[in-house]
Amino acid sequence: MDSKIIMEDGVTTRTNYQYNHTKSYNRIEIIHSDSTIVLEKYLYADDDLSGLPVSCETSQSVLRNGHRNILPICISRSVNGEITERKIIQYRDLWGKSMNYVYPIEEHFQVGDGDFEKRVEYSRYNKAGKPVEVRMDDQSIVYLWGYHSQYPIARIENCTYNEVLAIIDQNSLEEIATAIAPDDGQWEKVNSLRKQLPDAIVSTFTYQPLVGMLSETAPSGITTYYKYDKAGRLTEKYRIDKQSGDKEYLENYEYKY
Structure with a gap:
């Protein structure tokens, strides 16, 4: 114990x-x-x-x-x-x-x-066995995966998987899931869901594989960034001020060992 x-x-x-x-x-x-x-x-x-x-x-x-x-x-x-x-x-x-x-x-x-x-x-699940559509308390939530299907790159609430398929075809979703990391064109497709699904609540995420989340963009469009040290420990959580371009620190971590 x-x-x-x-x-x-x-x-x-x-x-x-x-x-x-x-x-x-x-x-x-x-x-x-x-x-x-x-x-x-x-x-x-x-x-x-x-x-x-x-x-x-x-x-x-x-x-x-x-x-x-x-x-x-x-x-x-x-x-x-x-x-x-x-x-x-x-x-x-x-x-x-x-x-x-x-x-x-x-x-x-x-x-x-x-x-x-x-x-x-x-x-519903994808070919890697990851859930892509989940119903929670009668609300449908869609998950899109990336980085060899290791991490969810989008969470889409109040939306069905078929509604996503009407915008991004199945082959494209599989290519995004199996890529080492989504490229700019694939991110453009994912981010287009914010406008093309006006009733949906879309959050997106980027990662550094084997380390952690690098950024999280909320449905409001506000992005939170995460920074790590060489040991893979979280050191900063911050946002970028749109006017000044300066960091707005939300959390800082210091390690004594």
């Missing part, structure tokens, strides 16, 4: 991490200075899932057959011994077809002792 202690403003919080045989979390215990204990428990395909909905058995079989025992099926959260919420993740496989992936298709949530309700549905 690993532990971490944080002291801030006179308040002490101790977090204990416990792992299973796959080195995945199975318990995270957070002990606050007022004696409140928050416990998160994770159940996987190798665990006893009795008492959970039957759909969990299907996911258990899918994960075992796909040798993906590190993916959680159920995550529960309790406060002082009383369960406050649970999340169940349902999985599907495409083994034997063009894509050999095991991926989530739905997430169901339970608050207290209420019924489980579906809140998240993964409607």
